[in-house]
Amino acid sequence: MRISVLDVIFDFFSDNMWWIQIFAVLLLFRFVSWVMDKMNNGKLEIGDGWWGPGSKPHTPEDESIRPFKVETSEEEINDLHQRIDLARFTEPLEDIRFHYGFNSNYLKKVVSYWRNQFDWKKQVEILNKYPHFKTKIEGLDIHFIHVKPPKPPAGHKVKPLLMVHGWPGSFFEFYKIIPLLTDPESHGLNYNQIFEVICPSIPGYGFSEAAHKQGFDSVATARIFYKLMSRLGFQEFYIQGGDWGSLICVNMAQMLPSQVKGIHVNMCFISNGTFFILMSLLLGRWFPWLFGFRERDVQLLYPAKKIFSSLFRESGYMHIQATKPDTVGCALNNCPVGLAAYILEKFSTWTNPEYRYLEDGGLEKKYTLDDLLTNIMIYWVTSSIVPSQRFYKENLGQGIGTKKHDKMKVFVPAALAAFPCELLHCPETWARKKFKNLCSYTHMPQGGHFAAFEEPLLLAEDIQKFMGIIQKK
Numbered sequence: 001m002r003i004s005v006l007d008v009i010f011d012f013f014s015d016n017m018w019w020i021q022i023f024a025v026l027l028l029f030r031f032v033s034w035v036m037d038k039m040n041n042g043k044l045e046i047g048d049g050w051w052g053p054g055s056k057p058h059t060p061e062d063e064s065i066r067p068f069k070v071e072t073s074e075e076e077i078n079d080l081h082q083r084i085d086l087a088r089f090t091e092p093l094e095d096i097r098f099h100y101g102f103n104s105n106y107l108k109k110v111v112s113y114w115r116n117q118f119d120w121k122k123q124v125e126i127l128n129k130y131p132h133f134k135t136k137i138e139g140l141d142i143h144f145i146h147v148k149p150p151k152p153p154a155g156h157k158v159k160p161l162l163m164v165h166g167w168p169g170s171f172f173e174f175y176k177i178i179p180l181l182t183d184p185e186s187h188g189l190n191y192n193q194i195f196e197v198i199c200p201s202i203p204g205y206g207f208s209e210a211a212h213k214q215g216f217d218s219v220a221t222a223r224i225f226y227k228l229m230s231r232l233g234f235q236e237f238y239i240q241g242g243d244w245g246s247l248i249c250v251n252m253a254q255m256l257p258s259q260v261k262g263i264h265v266n267m268c269f270i271s272n273g274t275f276f277i278l279m280s281l282l283l284g285r286w287f288p289w290l291f292g293f294r295e296r297d298v299q300l301l302y303p304a305k306k307i308f309s310s311l312f313r314e315s316g317y318m319h320i321q322a323t324k325p326d327t328v329g330c331a332l333n334n335c336p337v338g339l340a341a342y343i344l345e346k347f348s349t350w351t352n353p354e355y356r357y358l359e360d361g362g363l364e365k366k367y368t369l370d371d372l373l374t375n376i377m378i379y380w381v382t383s384s385i386v387p388s389q390r391f392y393k394e395n396l397g398q399g400i401g402t403k404k405h406d407k408m409k410v411f412v413p414a415a416l417a418a419f420p421c422e423l424l425h426c427p428e429t430w431a432r433k434k435f436k437n438l439c440s441y442t443h444m445p446q447g448g449h450f451a452a453f454e455e456p457l458l459l460a461e462d463i464q465k466f467m468g469i470i471q472k473k
Contacts, residue, residue, distance in 0.1 A: 044254035044405050049220050051203070051211040052139020061136055063231060068132040068143060068207070070124050076381060077120055080336055084115045087337040098348055098356040102341040106360045110344065111337055113369050123374045130178065134207070135231060137224045143207035144200035144228065145171055149182045152194050159467065160234045161195040162225060162252075166243020166267075167388055168343040169450060170206045170378045171199040172371075177456035181463070191460075193467040198232065200225055202244065204387030206378045211387070217394040218244065219405060222251035226259070235259060240463060242266040242451055244391065250434070253410045262470050263435075264415040264463050266451040268426040271406040273433030280429065281307075292429035296443045300425040307424065310353060314423060317346075321392035329386030339385060340376050347372060350449035352421045366454045409433075413473070415440035415466035417459060421448030439473075440466045 050056035092104045130145045152158050161181065165173050174197070184191035202221055204210035211220075225248065229237050236259055241249040246265040253263045270277060280291035285302045288294075293301075301307065320328050332339045348361030355362030363372065379385050401407070414435035418426060420443070428441040442462050447455040 042408060043257065044219065044251060044408060046223055046226070046255055047219075048138070049216075049223065050139050051213055051216055051220070053212045056139065061139075063135065065133050065135045065231065068134045070127045070132065070207070072120055072124050072381070080120075080380065081115060083334075083336050084111060087111060087335070097359055098345070098361040102345040102348075103359060103361065104341075106363075107337070107341055109360075110340060110363075110369065110373075114336075114340070114373055118370065118373050120377055123370065123377065126175075127172065127374070130175070132207075135228065137227050137231075138220075140203050140211065140224070141209040142200060142203065142224060142228060143171075144198055146196070146198050146232070147178050147182050148196040149194050150186075151183070153185070156192075156194045159193060159195050160229070160232075160237040161197050161463075162229060162237055162239045162249075163197055163199045163452070164225065164239070164241035164245030164248050165199070165202065165205070166241070166245045167205070167391065168346055168375075168379070169243065169453065170375055171201050172375050172378060173450060173453040174199045177452045177460050180456060180460040184460075189460075191464050193464050193471075195238075198229065200228060202248070202388075202391065204391060205384050206382055210384070210390075215394060216391075217403075218247045218391075219251050219255075219403075221248050222255055226252055226256055229259075236261050238262045238264070238467070240264040240266075243449065244395075247395070250410055251405055253412045253414070254405055254408050257412050260412050262413045262415070262439075262466065263410065264417070264440075264466050266417045266419060266459060267422060267449070268416055268418075268431050268434065269406075270424070270426055270430055270434065271401045272409060273430065274401075276433065277430055280427075291427075293427055294443070296420075297425070297427040300420060301427070311424070314349060314353075317342075318392060318396070321389040322396040323393065325389035325393050326386055329389050332385045333383055336376075336380055339380060340373070343376055343379065344372055347450065350421075350423060351454055352448055371453070410435045411437055413437050413439045413466075413470050415442075415462070415469075417442050417444050417451065417462040419444045419447040419449070419451055419455070421446075423449055439469045 089104045089108060093100065097103060130147050132143065132145050134141050134143050136142070149158055163174050165171055178197050180187055180189060181195040181197055184194070201208035203216065203224065238261055239249040239252055242265065246267045247269050249263050249265060250269065253260045280293070281301065281304055284291045284293050285298060285304070288298050332342055344363060345361070347367065348355045348363050351366055352362060355365070379388070414437055416426065416431045416435070416438065418441065428438070431441060432438050440462070442465070444455070444458055444462070447458060451459045
């Protein structure tokens with residue numbers, strides 16, 4: 001019996017139709033992703049804005065930079081203590097640990113320490129160990145700290161580095177990493193790069209004035225921080241951020257590709273290459289090589305159901321703050337104990353999701369109560385919990401990935417430090433969909449969402465590595 005070539009081809013396709021269909025679908029998704037990438041190569045417009053009260057005045061804005069000092073008073077402390085004394089606690093369920101949120105048994109311990117041992121005046125002195133300043137930009141009083149190297153080594157060019165925090169953090173997150181970047185030699189570190197560090201407070205957070213009008217989002221923040229750097233005399237600079245700080249830095253890089261010489265992030269907002277990411281998440285466990293996944297990526301991403309269960313478990317706050325921030329904010333702004341529980345719960349599970357299995361939420365494994373309560377106090381004394389939550393509504397109120405910058409790429413030299421306990425792991429192949437000049441990608445050995453606060457040495461080392469790569473180019 002003679003078998004024709006056509007018969008062989010027909011039999012091959014019949015026997016392998018399932019794999020051929022998968023391959024065709026993958027090719028289609030690759031093509032669609034390529035087309036969409038090509039469509040989003042633009043530059044983000046800088047624009048302008050006015051976020052102060054009333055109409056923008058006709059007179060030029062005062063561009064002076066004023067020294068600022070964090071202060072407190074007996075009245076402020078007494079008011080806090082009175083409110084703490086009136087707190088009501090609900091008994092937790094048996095063996096509940098942190099599965100329902102902040103365990104109220106441990107909360108009593110934290111509150112007792114806050115009321116009887118925590119020394120806010122001492123912490124104010126610590127806050128003031130770095131120089132603070134304020135300046136008016138687009139109608140808002142912008143707060144920042146600016147730390148210069150005490151003794152820059154001869155022959156080393158000092159690099160300006162803007163570091164941007166997120167929610168529910170503050171500029172205080174960077175207090176441990178600043179000396180490692182500005183004065184490494186005094187801390188026993190042999191770094192080749194020396195920085196002067198600028199850490200602003202996002203408007204509406206801490207000591208930066210909140211916007212008085214709707215629409216103040218990450219793009220507006222990026223523009224204000226660019227104006228801040230320009231006002232400080234920096235025409236070229238480097239930027240670093242996590243959480244909202246990551247998005248703000250991305251917007252700055254999209255807006256100012258000539259001025260931003262490098263961007264380092266420890267959280268990646270994934271909004272490019274959606275088709276590729278979806279397919280890689282569905283099939284990457286079986287075909288990791290096809291999507292560029294490393295063994296560590298597979299460990300952190302699968303089983304995929306853990307991603308969705310984690311996002312469901314940890315994103316309730318986001319839905320509230322992106323829709324009705326003022327409602328829950330009213331309660332938090334009036335009750336310090338409620339504010340502490342609401343914020344500190346994030347420092348538990350966002351540092352390590354496994355900490356929810358512990359009675360104390362693992363809070364004191366990586367932080368001291370003094371450090372944690374200092375961050376809480378920054379929110380409390382400035383009444384900034386409500387405007388900080390509004391930032392979610394301004395950025396996410398119309399849906400995730402709906403803004404122009406969400407689909408735009410970043411072309412400046414970039415680095416991602418991927419900490420294993422971050423809220424969502426971002427493989428290098430995903431990051432390259434956003435950062436087209438990704439010079440450094442590091443699987444960090446440990447750490448979670450609050451990298452600078454939790455693992456300052458690891459983050460400083462990765463920033464140094466990135467700067468060394470840029471310097472060699």
